[in-house]
Amino acid sequence: MKWTHAVAFALLAVGLAGCSKPKQVQPETTTQAPVDSGAQTSGLGSENGPATGAGAMSAAQQQALAALQSRNIVYFEYDSSEIRADYLSVVAAHAAYLTKYPTARVRLEGHADERGSREYNIGLGERRAQTVRKALILQGVTEAQVTTVSYGEERPAVEGSDESAYAQNRRVELVQVQ
Amino acid sequence: MTFQRAQARPARMSIARAFAWFFVLAGSLATSAHAQLRLDITQGVRDAVPIAVVPFGGQAEGGPNDVAAVVAGDLQLSGRFKPLERRDLVARPTRGEQVRFEDWRLLKSDFLVIGHVAPEASGLAVEFELFNVQTGQQLLTQRLVTSERGLRATAHRIADLVFERLTGVRGAFSTRIAYVAVDGRPPSQRYRLMVADADGYGPRIVTESSEPIMSPAWSPNGQDLAYVSFEGKASAIYVQRLATGDRRRVSARSGINGAPSWSPDGRKLALTLSRDGNLDLYVLDLATQGLTRLTSDSAIDTEPEWSRDGASVYFTSDRAGSAQVYRVGAGSGQEAQRLTFTNGYNARPRLSPDGESLALVTLDRGAYRIATYDLKTRNVHVLTDGRQDEAPSFAPNGAILIYATRTGAKGTLAMVSADGRFQQRLSSDSGDVREPVWSPFPPLQR
Numbered sequence: 001m002k003w004t005h006a007v008a009f010a011l012l013a014v015g016l017a018g019c020s021k022p023k024q025v026q027p028e029t030t031t032q033a034p035v036d037s038g039a040q041t042s043g044l045g046s047e048n049g050p051a052t053g054a055g056a057m058s059a060a061q062q063q064a065l066a067a068l069q070s071r072n073i074v075y076f077e078y079d080s081s082e083i084r085a086d087y088l089s090v091v092a093a094h095a096a097y098l099t100k101y102p103t104a105r106v107r108l109e110g111h112a113d114e115r116g117s118r119e120y121n122i123g124l125g126e127r128r129a130q131t132v133r134k135a136l137i138l139q140g141v142t143e144a145q146v147t148t149v150s151y152g153e154e155r156p157a158v159e160g161s162d163e164s165a166y167a168q169n170r171r172v173e174l175v176q177v178q
Numbered sequence: 179m180t181f182q183r184a185q186a187r188p189a190r191m192s193i194a195r196a197f198a199w200f201f202v203l204a205g206s207l208a209t210s211a212h213a214q215l216r217l218d219i220t221q222g223v224r225d226a227v228p229i230a231v232v233p234f235g236g237q238a239e240g241g242p243n244d245v246a247a248v249v250a251g252d253l254q255l256s257g258r259f260k261p262l263e264r265r266d267l268v269a270r271p272t273r274g275e276q277v278r279f280e281d282w283r284l285l286k287s288d289f290l291v292i293g294h295v296a297p298e299a300s301g302l303a304v305e306f307e308l309f310n311v312q313t314g315q316q317l318l319t320q321r322l323v324t325s326e327r328g329l330r331a332t333a334h335r336i337a338d339l340v341f342e343r344l345t346g347v348r349g350a351f352s353t354r355i356a357y358v359a360v361d362g363r364p365p366s367q368r369y370r371l372m373v374a375d376a377d378g379y380g381p382r383i384v385t386e387s388s389e390p391i392m393s394p395a396w397s398p399n400g401q402d403l404a405y406v407s408f409e410g411k412a413s414a415i416y417v418q419r420l421a422t423g424d425r426r427r428v429s430a431r432s433g434i435n436g437a438p439s440w441s442p443d444g445r446k447l448a449l450t451l452s453r454d455g456n457l458d459l460y461v462l463d464l465a466t467q468g469l470t471r472l473t474s475d476s477a478i479d480t481e482p483e484w485s486r487d488g489a490s491v492y493f494t495s496d497r498a499g500s501a502q503v504y505r506v507g508a509g510s511g512q513e514a515q516r517l518t519f520t521n522g523y524n525a526r527p528r529l530s531p532d533g534e535s536l537a538l539v540t541l542d543r544g545a546y547r548i549a550t551y552d553l554k555t556r557n558v559h560v561l562t563d564g565r566q567d568e569a570p571s572f573a574p575n576g577a578i579l580i581y582a583t584r585t586g587a588k589g590t591l592a593m594v595s596a597d598g599r600f601q602q603r604l605s606s607d608s609g610d611v612r613e614p615v616w617s618p619f620p621p622l623q624r
Binding site for chain 2: 120
């Protein structure tokens with residue numbers, strides 16, 4: 001196996017997007033540290049290092065960002081991509097932040113529960129992420145501020161094959177990447 | 179054919195144990211001991227044919243290169259045969275003239291395989307004979323030249339020849355499976371793409387990442403694997419040459435890059451892209467990188483699978499509300515036809531090697547199960563009885579399918595015969611295993 005290739009590809013691709021998950025220390029992630037700031041589950045840890053080219057964040061923005069940290073997941077019903085009424089305020093809070101700080105960026109990570117086939121679940125996660133994206137844009141966020149990715153059932157929030165686990169895994173995480 | 183039902187269960191247990199022992203040995207020998215797989219027969223076939231496979235002369239019994247054990251294991255794995263337990267073997271003939279057929283008739287063994295291994299100038303020679311116990315007729319004999327390292331491959335080859343002679347169907351024991359193994363708990367998981375022999379022996383890591391890896395697909399010549407990796411924080415499709423490890427990133431377009439499927443000639447990949455925020459099917463020409471769009475629908479269109487002639491593509495779509503299987507011509511702008519109508523969910527079609535049926539995931543009385551869909555009669559036949567069975571893949575001879583299931587909270591692999599009568603699990607030592615795909619036949623050598 002040519003590990004040099006794997007590392008080269010990983011490096012090449014890393015520049016494309018921010019990231020959201022804690023990672024084990026490994027060569028490909030340590031070497032791209034400058035791009036990979038704020039790499040926490042919540043995706044809001046900008047205090048971990050300076051974001052490339054973005055400049056320092058005002059105290060007010062940092063405070064606003066911190067407030068979003070606890071409200072960054074939208075959950076969905078089975079086989080549905082409709083934003084439930086109780087999560088409209090989560091989307092609105094992120095929209096308000098993004099419109100106030102036009103250089104801010106959000107990454108929408110769509111997920112599905114483990115039932116059914118994996119690639120179809122990638123489709124369900126994408127559909128959920130797109131629903132949240134459209135809601136943000138309707139509230140004045142620009143297209144350039146939003147990226148989406150679907151992990152389908154590949155990155156569950158919790159383990160388990162019961163209704164409670166499924167409900168926690170059907171979600172979109174709104175990850176502020178700056 | 180006569181057989182002893184009462185004996186069936188202990189015989190199976192013993193083979194399973196023998197296999198477990200081999201995989202333990204394999205683990206200590208192989209450079210990577212990740213996700214070893216063990217066979218565990220869960221549902222045998224009542225009319226499996228009894229066969230005796232006598233330890234081959236010229237080699238010690240036990241260990242990973244025990245030719246007779248590998249042959250017996252393969253025949254057992256097919257579900258069609260029930261090899262005699264070793265301790266029940268009444269004699270240890272290694273050449274035809276040593277066989278007393280009345281002994282084997284008493285054991286109600288229908289067939290007998292014997293053989294021996296001998297050193298020769300260029301390595302090792304393995305000679306075997308297959309007999310009909312009732313008539314005493316020699317059905318097959320062959321001499322195969324190999325090396326110590328090649329003994330398992332030779333044993334699989336012998337199992338292939340015996341299987342074909344007795345069933346008329348080409349054996350698929352000299353093949354491999356690819357699968358994804360996942361260790362660790364969310365959100366910190368390690369994903370590995372693995373390749374092992376069809377009996378689970380000798381797993382090797384093809385690639386690994388802290389980001390998801392999914393949807394492996396064998397090229398038609400068995401030399402490359404296409405797969406999806408999120409290592410760049412977004413999905414991309416890679417094609418990797420197994421022999422060298424060299425790989426290419428063939429699709430990393432904005433949005434989703436998923437569900438790669440090789441065209442029968444190996445020149446194109448059907449895949450799923452989400453260029454306008456919605457999943458549609460495309461065909462990527464691997465040489466020119468040219469893209470042809472197959473579907474333009476606001477629904478999820480994914481999981482393409484080529485027809486045998488390469489003229490059309492089967493796929494999953496929820497354009498009618500729930501996931502169902504459709505077919506569309508492989509050119510641009512053709513109209514898709516819906517194929518499945520029974521059950522509220524039918525997804526991930528995989529074509530049988532004879533091109534006459536699709537294996538798919540169906541929602542059967544509240545559970546996700548593997549079924550076959552007959553393309554002519556449109557009948558759906560549910561094969562499995564799990565709660566969350568998925569990712570069916572046919573062996574290249576069409577006789578058996580491998581799929582992913584759950585044992586407790588753990589993802590495991592399982593096999594089921596194409597008629598649903600025989601089932602077995604492949605349990606893994608660690609973590610989840612999922613998305614098994616059976617390789618094509620190796621090139622013919624006869």
